[in-house]
Amino acid sequence: MPKFTITTLGCKVNQFESEAIAQHLKDSCSDDNRWILAQDNKEADLCIVNTCTVTQKASMQSRQAIRRSIRSNPEARIIVTGCYAQIEPDEIKKIEGVNDVIGHFDKHMIPEIILSGKEIFQPCPCPVTSQNVHSFDPIPSTGLGYRTRPFLKIQDGCNSFCTYCIVPYARGPSRSLPTEQVLNNVNKIHQAGYHEVVLTGIHLGNYGLDLYPQQTNLYALLNSIYKSCTIDRVRLSSIEPCELTDDIIKFVAESGPGAGRICHHFHIPLQSGDDVILKRMHRPYTRSFFIDLVEKIHKLLPDAAIGVDTLIGFPGESKKTFENTFSLIEELPVSYLHVFPFSPRKGTPAYTYPDRVNSNVIKEQCHKMRTIGKHKRNVFYNKFKGKTLEILIEGKQSKESGLLRGTTSNYIPVLVKGEDKLKNTITHVTIDKIDDNNLVFGTIS
Ligand code: SF4
Numbered sequence: 001m002p003k004f005t006i007t008t009l010g011c012k013v014n015q016f017e018s019e020a021i022a023q024h025l026k027d028s029c030s031d032d033n034r035w036i037l038a039q040d041n042k043e044a045d046l047c048i049v050n051t052c053t054v055t056q057k058a059s060m061q062s063r064q065a066i067r068r069s070i071r072s073n074p075e076a077r078i079i080v081t082g083c084y085a086q087i088e089p090d091e092i093k094k095i096e097g098v099n100d101v102i103g104h105f106d107k108h109m110i111p112e113i114i115l116s117g118k119e120i121f122q123p124c125p126c127p128v129t130s131q132n133v134h135s136f137d138p139i140p141s142t143g144l145g146y147r148t149r150p151f152l153k154i155q156d157g158c159n160s161f162c163t164y165c166i167v168p169y170a171r172g173p174s175r176s177l178p179t180e181q182v183l184n185n186v187n188k189i190h191q192a193g194y195h196e197v198v199l200t201g202i203h204l205g206n207y208g209l210d211l212y213p214q215q216t217n218l219y220a221l222l223n224s225i226y227k228s229c230t231i232d233r234v235r236l237s238s239i240e241p242c243e244l245t246d247d248i249i250k251f252v253a254e255s256g257p258g259a260g261r262i263c264h265h266f267h268i269p270l271q272s273g274d275d276v277i278l279k280r281m282h283r284p285y286t287r288s289f290f291i292d293l294v295e296k297i298h299k300l301l302p303d304a305a306i307g308v309d310t311l312i313g314f315p316g317e318s319k320k321t322f323e324n325t326f327s328l329i330e331e332l333p334v335s336y337l338h339v340f341p342f343s344p345r346k347g348t349p350a351y352t353y354p355d356r357v358n359s360n361v362i363k364e365q366c367h368k369m370r371t372i373g374k375h376k377r378n379v380f381y382n383k384f385k386g387k388t389l390e391i392l393i394e395g396k397q398s399k400e401s402g403l404l405r406g407t408t409s410n411y412i413p414v415l416v417k418g419e420d421k422l423k424n425t426i427t428h429v430t431i432d433k434i435d436d437n438n439l440v441f442g443t444i445s
Contacts, residue, residue: 002045003038005073007065010052012200012237014082016151018050021081021110028111035111044073048110051084051092053166055343059084063095070097077114081107083170086123087347093121104171105133133157133172148196148394148424149235149407150189154182154221155201160240162271163282163353164314166345167202174206179216179224186229195392195426196233196263204236205243219247222262226255232426233392233409235263238309241285241293244268253300263409264301268293269309273328274321277314280353287328298333305335305380305411310369313342313362315353322365329372335380335411337373339366374438381412381434388430388445389414396420403441414442 008018025035038044047069051062062084079100086103103123125132158168208216252262391406403415429442
C-alpha cells in the first residue's frame with residue numbers, strides 16, 4: 001500500500017486541515033490501494049508539508065521542513081501547501097525536489113490531484129482577494145486525528161488587515177461553515193467517542209457574518225450547540241476582544257455544568273496595551289476597553305482561564321509604550337501569556353514602517369514579558385490548590401514520569417497517577433501541588 005507523511009507548521013487551523021487532508025487521503029482510495037501513514041516520516045511515496053508564514057521564523061522552519069522531507073524520502077512526491085505556499089510559491093519552487101505547490105484553495109483536492117497525475121506549481125487564486133474567494137473551504141471537516149480534544153474548523157479567513165499580519169493575504173476574506181454542518185460535525189465527533197471539541201478559526205468572532213441567506217453569529221452558534229449537541233465540553237480558540245461580547249460571556253457563565261458546556265477559557269489577543277501602538281496596528285479597541293473586558297470576565301467567571309497574546313517590538317514602540325503593555329498585564333487577572341516578537345512581513349503596511357526596534361531590545365522585552373507570564377500562570381494555578389476539578393485525560397502514562405496528563409475546563413494541565421485505561425475519560429482530581437516550573441500535580445478523587 002502507498003505510504004504518506006504529513007508535516008504541519010503553524011496554527012490550530014493548519015493542524016486541523018492537515019488532519020482533514022490525511023483523512024481525505026485515507027478515505028479516497030479502494031481498500032487494496034489505500035494510503036497509509038509512513039512510520040517515522042520515512043520510506044514514504046508522498047510527503048505533504050503544510051506550511052506557515054506568520055513570521056520570518058515560520059517561513060524558515062517551513063523551508064527546513066520541506067528540505068527534511070526531501071532528504072528523508074528522496075523518491076517521494078513532495079507536495080507543499082499552506083500559507084507559505086500561497087504567499088511565496090516562487091521561493092518554494094527554487095527548492096530542488098518539490099513536485100507541487102498547492103495553495104489553500106486547492107488543498108482539499110490533493111487526492112484528486114495525485115490521481116490525475118498532473119503536477120501543480122502555482123497556487124490559485126494568486127493573489128487572494130475578496131473578489132475571487134467566496135466560500136468556506138470544503139475540505140472534509142470531521143478532523144478526527146490523534147487528539148483527545150479534536151479541533152473543528154468553523155471559520156476561515158479574515159477581513160481585518162491588522163497592519164503587521166500576512167494572514168488575510170494568504171487566506172482571503174472571512175467565510176464560515178453553515179451552522180447545520182457545525183452541529184453535525186460536533187455530534188459526529190461526540191458519537192466517535194470524544195468528550196471535547198475545540199472550535200477553531202482564523203477570526204472566530206466573525207463566525208456567521210458571511211452566511212447567506214441566514215446571517216448568524218458566534219453567540220447564536222453557541223446557543224445552537226448547547227441546545228442540539230450533547231458533547232461534554234466545547235472550547236473556543238482565540239477570540240478578538242471586540243467580538244467577545246457581553247452575550248457570549250454571560251452565556252458561558254450560565255451554560256454549565258453539563259452537556260454542551262462551554263469551557264471557562266478565553267484566549268484574547270491584546271498585542272499592545274498602548275493606544276497609539278494599537279492604532280498603528282489597526283486594532284479596533286483601546287487599552288481601557290481591554291481592561292474593562294478582562295475585569296468583566298473575571299467578575300462573572302472568577303475561575304476562567306484568560307490567556308493573552310502580546311506582540312513586542314512593533315515599529316515605533318518606545319520604552320514607555322512597552323511599559324504600558326507590561327503594566328496592563330501585571331495589573332489584570334490574566335492567567336497565561338503568549339509573547340511574540342514583531343516580525344516584518346513583506347506585503348503588509350508595517351513592513352515599510354520606520355522606527356524599527358532594535359532586535360536586542362525586542363529580545364529583552366520578550367524575556368521580561370515571558371517572566372511575568374510565568375508568574376501569572378503560577379498565581380492562576382495556585383488559586384486552585386486543594387480544590388477538586390474535572391480533567392479530561394489526554395493520553396497514556398508518560399514514559400518519563402509514569403503520570404497521566406489531563407486538562408481542566410479552565411485549561412490547567414494536571415498530572416496524576418492512574419492507569420492507561422483512563423485515557424479519554426473525564427475524572428475528578430484534587431490539586432495537590434504546583435512546582436517551580438508550573439507543573440500541576442493532582443490526585444484522582
Ligand atoms: S484579526 Fe488581525 S491578527 Fe488576526 S488574522 Fe486578522 S489581520 Fe491577522
